[in-house]
Amino acid sequence: MKFSDLYVGQKGSETIHITQEMIQGFADVTGDNNPIHLDPEYAEPRFGNTIAHGVLLVGFFSAYLATKLPGPGSIARSFDVRFKSPAKPGDDVRIELEIVKLVPRIRKVVLEGKAYVGDRLLLQISTETLLED
Numbered sequence: 012m013k014f015s016d017l018y019v020g021q022k023g024s025e026t027i028h029i030t031q032e033m034i035q036g037f038a039d040v041t042g043d044n045n046p047i048h049l050d051p052e053y054a055e056p057r058f059g060n061t062i063a064h065g066v067l068l069v070g071f072f073s074a075y076l077a078t079k080l081p082g083p084g085s086i087a088r089s090f091d092v093r094f095k096s097p098a099k100p101g102d103d104v105r106i107e108l109e110i111v112k113l114v115p116r117i118r119k120v121v122l123e124g125k126a127y128v129g130d131r132l133l134l135q136i137s138t139e140t141l142l143e144d
Contacts, residue, residue, distance in 0.1 A: 012082035014118045014142045017110060023080040024107045027071050029063050031100040037067045062097035068126055068134055071106050076140055080108055081120045088119070088139040095132045102128045118142040 038044050043064055046053035054061045069092055076085055098104050105127045112121035120140045126133040 012080070013144055014081075014113070014115065014120075017081055017113060017120060019110055019113060021080065021110045022108065023075065024105060025071070025075055025079070026103050026105045029098050029100055029102045029104055031061065034061060034063050034067065034100065037064050037070075041066075058097060058099070060099045062099055063102075065092070065094050065097075065134070068098060068104065068106075069136065071104070071126070072108065072124055072136055072138065075106060075108060076122070076138065080110070080122070081140055081142055084143040085120070085140040086142075088141055089137075091137040093135045095134055096128075098126075098128060098133055104128055104133065118144065 034048050038048055041064070047057070048061055048064055051061055069090060072090070073087055076087060077083065106124060108122045108124040110120055111123050113119070118141055120142065122138050122140070124136045124138070
């Protein structure tokens with residue numbers, strides 16, 4: 012998408028189904044083998060089940076920025092995240108993003124977003140990206 016095609020108030024959303032295999036894959040790639048993510052017996056007393064890595068959820072926003080809004084060619088400049096509640100295997104996580112500011116001089120796009128499972132807020136995020144054109 013070209014910078015000139017974007018507008019303040021533009022929105023996007025996507026739903027991702029969380030699986031234990033996805034969580035395990037993230038742990039394998041990053042080395043974050045905290046048992047809260049991988050061992051149901053360990054995680055059960057605190058959360059009732061394992062939980063997804065918070066940064067895995069942030070990765071869904073990064074992927075959305077890179078592929079949909081603003082799209083290919085965008086470069087993430089910053090992420091400011093506030094985690095509220097964990098996601099678990101079997102959850103359908105809905106991410107939502109909205110463009111809140113455009114800076115034409117440097118082709119900067121500022122977005123705010125949230126992730127939910129149903130009505131339960133998982134995280135709030137503010138992010139900046141830069142576009143090529």
